[in-house]
Amino acid sequence: MLTLIETAVVRLEQQAKLEQAPPPVTLNVKALRCLGNTVGITHQLNMREAKPQKAANKLRDETIPQLRKLIEQNDIDSYDERAKSVCSDFRILVERCVEKILFNDVLQRFRRSVETKGKIGALAKITAGDCTFIDDLMTRYSAFEHSQPDELPAVLPNIDDLQADVEELATWISNFEKRAAV
Structure with missing residues (x-):
């Protein structure tokens, strides 16, 4: 449902831009959560709902340093739990x-329409290197988002490797968005 609402808001914003008028609506998305028996708790969107550049920057600038702090404190249980969550968020x-x-x-995903107007030309920016880069990350981090057999459990990546992957993705996003379509 959220995707349908987002699509409607984007259309209204585009129409307002064409008419050189302010948009008639703005979208402010909050997540609803439950904690124990309490339901309907609002909070800011998490990593999975944030824009990719913002999410990558947050992982790089906030989350990875928090993981390093857990390592410094020798808090293995907290590190394992948090690192698995971070790897899952990274895959998403x-x-x-x-x-x-x-x-x-x-x-x-979850949107009924395929939106091509003013967007499809940007697909020309995609290179074989982009596909390889994304495919590699999707493969390496898939174990944290999908069930794994007990005889082959997912192994957490080294913190330096995770940091390098997050930094590389953040840089890739920035560079890709600046790239001109060929």
Whole structure:
């Protein structure tokens, strides 16, 4: 449902821009959560709903340093729990990069329509290197988002490797968005 609402708001914003008028609505999305028996708690969107560049920057600038602090404190249990969550969030972020960055929001999960107007030309920016880069990240982090067999459990990446992957994705997003379509 949220995707349908976002699509409607984007259309209204585009129409207002054409008419050189302020948009008639603005979208402010909050997530609803439950905690124990309490439901309907509002909070800011998490990593999975944030724009890819913002999410990558947050992972790089806030989350990775928090993980390093847990390592320094020798808090193995907290580190393992948090690192698994970060790897799962990172995999979702890579998936969102496919939708929002690589495919320029032409295709989106849970959206009924395929939006090509003013967007499809940006697909010409995609290179074989982009595909290899994204495919590699999707493969390496898939174990944290999908069930794994007990005889082959997912192994957490080294913190330096995770940091390098996050930094590389943040840089890739920035560079891709600046790239001209060929």
